[in-house]
Amino acid sequence: MPVTSTLSLEKPTSDQLVEHAVLDKRSDSIQHDPAAEKRLLLKCDLYVLPPLFVLFLLAFLDRTNIGNARIQGLTTDLNMHGSDYNIALFIFFIPYILFEIPSNIIIKRVAPSTWLSAIMILWGIATIGQGLVNTFGGLVACRVLVGFFEAGLFPGCVYLISMYYKRFELQWRLSLFFTASIIAGGFGGLFAYALANMAGIGGYGGWRWIFVIEGLLTFGVGIAAKFWVVDWPETAKFLNDEERALLIDRLAADSGDATMDRLDKAATKRIMKDWKIYIGTVMYFGIVNTGYAGSFFIPTIIKEMGFTSAAAQVRSIPIYVVATITALIAAVLTDRFRHRYTFCMIGLVISSIGYILLLCQSHLSTGAKYFALFLVVPGGYITQPITLAWVSNTMSGHYKRSVAAAVQVGFGNIGGIIASNVFLDREKPRYPTGYGVSLGMLWICGVACTTMFFLVKRENRKRERGDRDYRLQHPTDADNLGDDHPHFRLTT
Secondary structure, rough: OOOOOOOOOOOOOOOHHHHHHHHHHHHHHOOHHHHHHHHHHHHHHHHHHHHHHHHHHHHHHHHHHHHHHHHHHHHHHOOOOOHHHHHHHHHOOHHHHHOOHHHHHHHHHOHHHHHHHHHHHHHHHHHHHHOOOOHHHHHHHEEEEEHOOOOOHHHHHHHHHHHOHHHHHHHHHHHHHHHHHHHHHHHHHHHHHHOOOOOOOHOHHHHHHHHHHHHHHHHHHHHOOOOOOOOOHOOOOOOOHHHHHHHHHHHHHHHHOOOOOOOOOOHHHHHHHHHHHHHHHHHHHHHHHHHHHHHHHHOOOOHHOOOHHHHHHHHHOOOOOHHHEEEEEEHHHHOOOOHHHHHHHHHHHHHHHHHHHOOOHHHHHHHHHHHHHHOOOOOOOOHHHHHHHHHOOOOHHHHHHHHHHHHHHHHHHHHHHHHHHOHHHHHOOOOHHHHHHHHHHHHHHHHHHHHHHHHHHHHHHHHHHOOOOHHHOOOOHHHHHOHHHOOOOOOO
């Protein structure tokens, strides 16, 4: 379908009824066999999502396992003091942020299976190196390398997934993919608990084995990824000619005339001036802080409630199980209602309640503080994947989606730098700065989501009135407008 509508949770507004009319008019001439489409979607789900899920799970595990290693003796053995741990955290994000956009430009020109496999092998080697270093400086160097090589994985996967599904099929798939990062939080605790029992083998402490074994696992999967990860729909080997034609046809129908397949001067200018990319980046910037803060510090926070290191690792697991379930429920609902904004705000409210409880923890029991984590983490993970799908839904065209995904994830991850530096050792176990800043960051996301919602509605009204039809008067540019095409409707 070339133009998709947005549905409210109740009856459609007049604006939405107009969108339905346009949708019905433009889709009359395009008919596909529903059974064939269903088989095609199932095949895509089985071939596209599983390898990317595993890659992202290992990527998130490798960037956040330092939180598990910390409570197994990392800081003691490397003689780390003061803000050293925070430095080791945020140094990862500098190359990670800088190289996401170049990576997504490269992946457009190189087979995704080749590119994603190569960078995975390299960050796996760097992860192993973290377990072999003997100085704080060596740890920092390895963290820089992990950030550099991991930079292309997440935006590349989001971009690749978005090229296989129509807009209101995307949230469910992106959330399934994104749950890899949530599961990594729980699995990381379980895995770290097991690996910590290897302490003493080969003269290595338990924290070293966390890095070494997980790095070796990444290295091995990276080799397999070359043969497991799919390439672009036009060259996908798992599809036959008929399936490939159907896939390309239904995706073309979803975007209609809103294509952008040439990165010429005019297209570059349109991308750089697109306010949706920048608002989407602020949305992600605000919410990603909570995801990273949980992964980096939850084992420590739970330990400081009075539990042993092993008990803290195990008690982090149920938090991520609940987060996975809530994220998937939200994904089903937001695709069903074809609406993003309300669900973003629901997640922000839930997470905010958790942070408020933790800020008042001097009056709470240990059980209540632990319960607050079940609000903070699941609430954040309701909103975070929705912000990714929302921005992708407002983009059209190969290059536009590529750059948008890289900018949103790349610069949005500045929130990870903040998460790395606001949980201060001198403030433990109450961490007022960490919880207070994280609460404020949630509502930076909230303001950005609200701004996006109202500006998108205003833009759709302008397109309905014909206020954007002048863009079709430039014949050399009209076939490369992307989502600036006046027939394209933006998602709320």
